[in-house]
Amino acid sequence: DIHEEPEKLKQLSDFCDICSGNTTLHLACMLLKKEAVSILVSMTNVDIKRTNNQGQTCLHMIFDRCAPYYVYGFFQALLITSNDSNNLNEIFGILTSHSSELLCLKDKNGENCLHLACRASMLALVKRIIHDKPELVTQTNSEGSSPLHVACASADIYIVSFLLEQQSVNVCNLNKEKQTVFHIVAKRNEYKIFLLLKKHSTFHLDVLCKKNVAGDTCLHIICSDFYSNYEMILDTRNEAPHIINIENKNGETALHLCPELLLFQHQINNFNLTKKNSKHQNPIFVLLEKLKNLNLGHYLHFRKNLLPNYNDLTPSKCSEIWKQVIKVPSFKKCINQKNGEQRIILHFICANFNNDLALKETMIDSVLSISASSTAAIDGNFETPFHILARLDLRFFDKVCKKYSNIDLSTQDSDGNTPLHLLCSQHLFYTEDFPIDKLVTYDPENADFTNTSYENADVSIVNKEGNTALHMACSMNCPYYIKCFSRGLKNINLHNKEGKAPVHCLNYGRNSAFSSCWQVLSAHPSFDPNVTDKKQMTILHYQCASFNPDFSLIEYLLGHKAINLDLVTSNNHTCLDLAKANAMCNSEKISHLIDILVTNSCKIPFTEESSFSRFMKPHHGIYYRVHNANV
Numbered sequence: 001d002i003h004e005e006p007e008k009l010k011q012l013s014d015f016c017d018i019c020s021g022n023t024t025l026h027l028a029c030m031l032l033k034k035e036a037v038s039i040l041v042s043m044t045n046v047d048i049k050r051t052n053n054q055g056q057t058c059l060h061m062i063f064d065r066c067a068p069y070y071v072y073g074f075f076q077a078l079l080i081t082s083n084d085s086n087n088l089n090e091i092f093g094i095l096t097s098h099s100s101e102l103l104c105l106k107d108k109n110g111e112n113c114l115h116l117a118c119r120a121s122m123l124a125l126v127k128r129i130i131h132d133k134p135e136l137v138t139q140t141n142s143e144g145s146s147p148l149h150v151a152c153a154s155a156d157i158y159i160v161s162f163l164l165e166q167q168s169v170n171v172c173n174l175n176k177e178k179q180t181v182f183h184i185v186a187k188r189n190e191y192k193i194f195l196l197l198k199k200h201s202t203f204h205l206d207v208l209c210k211k212n213v214a215g216d217t218c219l220h221i222i223c224s225d226f227y228s229n230y231e232m233i234l235d236t237r238n239e240a241p242h243i244i245n246i247e248n249k250n251g252e253t254a255l256h257l258c259p260e261l262l263l264f265q266h267q268i269n270n271f272n273l274t275k276k277n278s279k280h281q282n283p284i285f286v287l288l289e290k291l292k293n294l295n296l297g298h299y300l301h302f303r304k305n306l307l308p309n310y311n312d313l314t315p316s317k318c319s320e321i322w323k324q325v326i327k328v329p330s331f332k333k334c335i336n337q338k339n340g341e342q343r344i345i346l347h348f349i350c351a352n353f354n355n356d357l358a359l360k361e362t363m364i365d366s367v368l369s370i371s372a373s374s375t376a377a378i379d380g381n382f383e384t385p386f387h388i389l390a391r392l393d394l395r396f397f398d399k400v401c402k403k404y405s406n407i408d409l410s411t412q413d414s415d416g417n418t419p420l421h422l423l424c425s426q427h428l429f430y431t432e433d434f435p436i437d438k439l440v441t442y443d444p445e446n447a448d449f450t451n452t453s454y455e456n457a458d459v460s461i462v463n464k465e466g467n468t469a470l471h472m473a474c475s476m477n478c479p480y481y482i483k484c485f486s487r488g489l490k491n492i493n494l495h496n497k498e499g500k501a502p503v504h505c506l507n508y509g510r511n512s513a514f515s516s517c518w519q520v521l522s523a524h525p526s527f528d529p530n531v532t533d534k535k536q537m538t539i540l541h542y543q544c545a546s547f548n549p550d551f552s553l554i555e556y557l558l559g560h561k562a563i564n565l566d567l568v569t570s571n572n573h574t575c576l577d578l579a580k581a582n583a584m585c586n587s588e589k590i591s592h593l594i595d596i597l598v599t600n601s602c603k604i605p606f607t608e609e610s611s612f613s614r615f616m617k618p619h620h621g622i623y624y625r626v627h628n629a630n631v
Contacts, residue, residue, distance in 0.1 A: 021052035022061075029061040029095070032087040041098050048099050055108035059095050062088050063116040092125060096132065103133045110142035118151040123158050126151075130166065137166045144176035152184040157193050170202045178212045186221040191232045198239070208240045215249035223258035226303055233261065237268055244268060251277040259287035260303050262325050273334040280340040285348065287325060291318050292352045295359065319359050326366045335367055336374050344377045346385040350392070357396055368404055376408035384411050386419040394423060407453035416463035424472040424481060449484050459488040466496035474505035479516035491526045499534030503527075506539075508546055518553050522560075529560045536570045544578040544597070558597075565597070 025046055028036035037058075040046050051057055095102055106112050114136040117125040126147075130137060140146050148169055151159040163169055171181055185193045197203065209217055219236045222228050233254075237244050244261075245253050255261055256277050261268060273283050290302055295315050325331065336344050343351075346367050353360040367373050376384055386407060389397050397419075401407055409419050449455055459469050470492060473481035482502075486492050493501045506517050518539075521527055532538050540557045543549045557563055568574050573581075576597050 019053075021054070023050055023052070023058075025050075025058045026052055026056070026061050029058040029091060030064045032062065032084050032091060034087045034090050034094075037091050037094055041094060048095065049102065049105065051105075051107070055106065057102055057105050057107075059092070059102040059105070059113050060107050060111075060116060062091050062095075063113070063120050063122075088122075089124065092128070096128075100132060103129055103136065106141070108142075110140070112136055112139060114139070114147045115141055115145075115150050118147045118156070118159055118163075119154055121154050121156040121159065123156070123162065126159050126162060130162075134166065134168070137163065138168050140175065144174070146173060146175075148173075148181055149175055149179070149184055152181045152190075152193060152197075153188065155185075155188045155190050155193065157190070157196065160193050161196060164196065164200050169200070171197050171200045172202055172204065172207045172210075174210070178210070180207055180210055180218070182208060182218040183210075183212055183216070183221055186218040186232070187225070189222070189225050189227060189229050189232070191229045191235075194232055194235070198235075205240050208236055209243050209246060211246075211248065215247070217243055217246050217248075217254075219243050219246075219254045220248050220252070220257060223254045223261070228258060228303060230264075233258070234264070234267060241270055244270060245272040245275060247275060247277075251275070253283065255283035256281070256286050258303070259283050259290060262287060262328055263321065265324070265328050269329075271328050271330055273328060273330045274337060276337070276339075280338065282334045282337050282339075284325070284331070284334055284345055285339050288345065288348050288352075291321065294318055295353055295356055315356065318353075318356070319362055322359070322363055322366070332370050332372065335370055336372065336377060338377070338379075341380050343379040344374065344385070346373065346375065347377070347379050347383075347388060350385040350389040354392060357393070360396070361400070364400060368407075374408075375406070376411045378411065378413075382412075382414040384408060384419065387411075387413055387417070387422055390419040390422040397423060401453040402449075403452075405451050405453055405456060409453055409457035410461060412461065412463070416461075416465075418457070418461050418463075418469065420457060420459065420469035420481075420485065421463055421467065421472050424469070424476045424478060449487065454484050455488075457488065459485045460494075462494075462496070466498070468494055468496075468502070470494075470502045471496055471500070471505050474502040474517065474521070475507060477507050477513045477517050479513055479520050482517055482520045486521065486524050489524075489526075492521060492524050493526060493528050493531045495533070501531045501533065503531065503539050504533045504537075504542070508542070508548070508550065515550065515552060518550075518556075522556060529557050529562055530564045530567060532567070534570075536568070538567060540565075540575050541567075541569055541573070541578060544575045545582060547582065 022030075023046075025037065025040045025048070028040060041048055049057060103113055114126065114129045114133075117129060137147060141150075145153075146169075148160065148163045148171070151163055164171075174180055181197055182194065185197065208219070211217055216224075219233065222233050222236065237254075244255065247253055253272070253275050255271060255273070256275075262271065262283070265271065271283075276282050277286075294302055295318050297315060335346070338344055339348075341347075346364070349360065349363045349367065353363065368375070375386060378384055386397070386401075386409060389400070401409070412418055413422075457469075462468055468485070468489070470482065470485040470489060471494075473485055486502075493503075495501055503518070503521055506514060506521075508514055522529075529540065530538055537545075540554065540563070543554050543557075558565075565575060569578075576594065579594050579597060
């Protein structure tokens, strides 16, 4: 107890903690013990200017009790009791009355007591210090920050206001990180202090455009804050209109950091959407990423405080936001710009928004309505936007291609595939219950492809496997696209690298669309029933070798004036040979097939020279059937 045993305190006056370098006076000041401080400073053996290991004097220590701490990156001042506050003010008076030089001494961080008072938001002490030592207003700490920088970081508008009244203050000064006070206020999102600083006599417009070491202007910092103050953004831009397009070291403008600003084009009308950041993204790509997340229900990616007209921010608002964005004058200039993946805006739209096709269609329409928009641009995977769309949604792809006649469907990817190749190859997993032809409206008689992108596509292009788009459509038994692609070919009997013509690619047992497919192919002027593959087999050969032949197709082929029933396979088999060999497996249907073949061609001999004669005679098939019947 200092009151009862002051002598013990005097005995400890020379005490110094080896680890921290704090003397008894340092500790008394830190604990705000007014009586102890009064006794110690009166002693001749106490050096009032002595510093601890951090370079702090006893005057620095009185601010330790109210030193601010960080919360989410910002200073927050500790609340001290009124009694502590009174003691602090009295101790300050005791110390400075003994030595006014204490006011000017700096600690290891280069901070004097004015810096500390500003950080602790102690207006009364700030006034006393400046009254005694007005020159301290311009002194900076080791970071190059003046008391005004520190006061702005503490967001104390009263101290800032008082400091601005001092004649030597300059709001344009930079610290070592090249920050002005506007950078600091922007980080704290303090609009009132921002307005206060702007009114100062030393303010000029260029200060708002100054960059810190990261290349950020104060507007970059404001826009980086998720809870940005729109009024501060607008005010900053109005003061310096060109600031909106200034880039930082990452190539980012304020629009990259806050693409929501595009919705305020009626107030900010000098957007440059062509500038790219270090990821080669223009602001539209950044906004599209946010719209994609919003469309998926992740609304937190948007700053609702910057969307006053979108309080009920839901996926349905994506369309409204997009319609505002495309009104920006420079939108047309950036539609063909590529990002880091070498994709243009149309690539991104085609690859996303798959759970809201109405929105996707609106966005595609807005891009394709611009005459300069490219549908042939390839990305890093050598794909156009419509390669991507063809893989994702056949029905939607068909709708868009019928809507426009200028879509490029002839560009090839690294495998030689055009979008039309991918259109069918993606659906290999479809089954009888969900065939490809059910995905699109198919009317064999009335399907019309005039004035569509299909009409202008080069369907003769082959991929690395030698397949045309018609080969792919036939392999999927899709009569809709067989008709679409065959109408663009003069000759539908082209062979791929496996030696197959499109008619050989038809999947006989795949689904009920097989009949429609061969009817579409056979109606083409160049249809040749005698076209063979590598095995020298025609489609009739394959039907005769099938366990479940399509008799309507067989009857059509046999009735075709160009049919040649004398053709033999590479194994020297005729159609009748293949049918006879099949008789033991499916006797009833194959017997009927043999009857049809014999009826339609009496020229077909069944001699000992027949390839199957040594193994099977005509009566063998009859015997086999009788035997099975008896069993």
